[in-house]
Amino acid sequence: RWPRRVGTDAYRLYDREVTTVPWAIDRYGPALHITIYPPGRDAPAPGETGDVETEDGEAREARLLRAIGTLLGVDPTRVFVKRKQKRTGGAQHEVQARAGCTFVVREHGMRFLVNLSDYVDTGLFLDHRDTRARVRECSAEKRVLNLFGYTGAFTVAAAVGGARATVTVDTSQTYLDWAARNLELNELDPASHALVREDALTFLRSHAGPERYDVVIVDPPTRSNIHGGQHVWDVQRDHVALLETLRPLLAPQAQVMFSTNFRRFRLDGAGLVAWEIEETTPASIPPDIGDRRIHRAWWMRLR
Numbered sequence: 315r316w317p318r319r320v321g322t323d324a325y326r327l328y329d330r331e332v333t334t335v336p337w338a339i340d341r342y343g344p345a346l347h348i349t350i351y352p353p354g355r356d357a358p359a360p361g362e363t364g365d366v367e368t369e370d371g372e373a374r375e376a377r378l379l380r381a382i383g384t385l386l387g388v389d390p391t392r393v394f395v396k397r398k399q400k401r402t403g404g405a406q407h408e409v410q411a412r413a414g415c416t417f418v419v420r421e422h423g424m425r426f427l428v429n430l431s432d433y434v435d436t437g438l439f440l441d442h443r444d445t446r447a448r449v450r451e452c453s454a455e456k457r458v459l460n461l462f463g464y465t466g467a468f469t470v471a472a473a474v475g476g477a478r479a480t481v482t483v484d485t486s487q488t489y490l491d492w493a494a495r496n497l498e499l500n501e502l503d504p505a506s507h508a509l510v511r512e513d514a515l516t517f518l519r520s521h522a523g524p525e526r527y528d529v530v531i532v533d534p535p536t537r538s539n540i541h542g543g544q545h546v547w548d549v550q551r552d553h554v555a556l557l558e559t560l561r562p563l564l565a566p567q568a569q570v571m572f573s574t575n576f577r578r579f580r581l582d583g584a585g586l587v588a589w590e591i592e593e594t595t596p597a598s599i600p601p602d603i604g605d606r607r608i609h610r611a612w613w614m615r616l617r
Contacts, residue, residue, distance in 0.1 A: 316602070317341075324419040324428070326440055327386075329604030339382065340440060343419045345392040346382065347430045350375075352399065394430040418499060422447055424474055425499040426467055427492065437465040437492060441608045442533070443600045445571065449531060450475035452569060456528035459483070459563070461514040461556075466493025468531045473502045477529075481508045483517045515552075518559045526565035532556065536576040549574050554585035557614070561588070564616060573598075573611040581612065589614045 317325050328339040336351040383393050394415065415431035421443060428436045449458075449468055454476035460469045463482035466489075472480050482493050490509045497507055510517060514534070534556070538547040557572070564570070583591065591614050598611040 321423060322419075322421045322443065324421060324426070324438060324440060325600075326602040326604070329602075331604055335378065340436075341386075342428050342430060342436065342438075343417045344388070345394065345415075345417055345430055346386065346388050347428075347436055348379070348382070348393065348395045349434075350395065350397045396434055398434060422450070424470055425496075426470070427465070427495050427499060438467055441599055441603045441605075442467070442573070445573065445598050445611060446471040448598075449529065449571065453477040453529055457481075457526065457565070458529045458531070459527040460531045461517070461560075462532065462534045463493060463509075464489050464533075466490075466496045466509075468533070469493060469507060470496050470500050470502070472529065472531075473497065473507055474500055477506075479506050479508075481510060481527075483510045483512055483514055485511065485513055487511055515556060515559060518556070518563060521563065525563065526568070527563055528565045528568050530560060530564070530568065530570045532560070532570060533573045536574065549576050550579055554582050557586060557589070561616065568615060570614040571611065572614060573609050575609045577607055579610060586614075588616055590617055 317323060323343045324341065326338065326340050328335075328337065330336050330338060330351065333354060336353055338349045338351070340347045340349075379393060379395065380390075382388075383390055413431035414429070416427055416429050418425050419428055419438065420426075421438075424446075426438045428438050430436055446468060450471040452475070453472035455478050456472070458469070458472040458477045458480040460466065460472070460480065460482045463469060463484040466482050469480050469482045482490065484490055484493075490511055493509055494504065497504060512520075514532075534547065534549050534553075536549050539545075553572070553574075557570070560570070581591070581593075591612055593610070593612050595610045595612075596606070599606055599608060
């Protein structure tokens with residue numbers, strides 16, 4: 315009943331609650347997307363799980379997948395399984411496949427394209443559902459800038475909320491094309507919603523002209539190669555420089571939503587003395603997300 319009440323068919327069913335099953339199970343419309351994480355440090359040793367001793371890990375995993383699909387009535391061809399490994403340095407998540415298994419899902423009356431086969435991430439971060447709702451609520455008649463725009467979900471939320479114009483910035487043409495498709499799915503006029511292929515800092519430095527933004531979304535990756543590896547973006551090291559570079563582009567009383575999924579992140583308050591900052595993390599994580607540390611979020615405005 316809960317998904318119907320909030321108007322979504324994309325939500326999390328299970329989030330690593332059991333140590334021996336470090337999986338996240340997400341429903342995307344008629345399909346399931348299952349992410350298998352590396353075992354935690356407190357995972358039991360072989361033979362301590364209560365399973366039949368002769369059953370190996372692969373057999374147990376296959377049994378669980380069959381049980382999940384049967385329980386939820388999902389066609390086996392619509393169950394997608396990914397394995398998430400820890401990344402080091404500036405490593406990127408690589409393309410997983412080229413199958414192109416896409417679906418359109420609903421969220422609060424909006425429509426989003428998700429790809430469940432080709433990437434580790436699906437194109438829609440479920441943990442930011444409530445943040446998208448807040449962006450939608452505060453965007454009426456505003457100019458909105460979405461840095462690190464990914465597939466444009468925040469852009470769609472702002473546009474559906476009545477934004478006068480939006481600009482989405484990302485270094486990937488693949489994701490910008492995906493954002494264009496999301497705008498099209500929601501019957502939004504592309505003339506009012508610019509898609510810019512550029513590094514966020516380069517964009518801010520080269521567009522410090524007369525344009526001013528009322529709402530800015532800053533949801534960067536933890537680490538990312540920029541300009542073919544010549545520079546590695548690091549959210550801990552670089553977030554102050556990014557926000558300070560953003561300042562000349564802000565309209566009076568502009569609001570900035572800043573978020574990160576880096577678990578050891580520390581917001582540098584000393585470097586951001588010009589800002590009023592409100593952390594909204596607990597309220598920004600929807601109830602279906604069991605991992606209450608999946609992201610941190612702040613809303614900011616200049617003093």
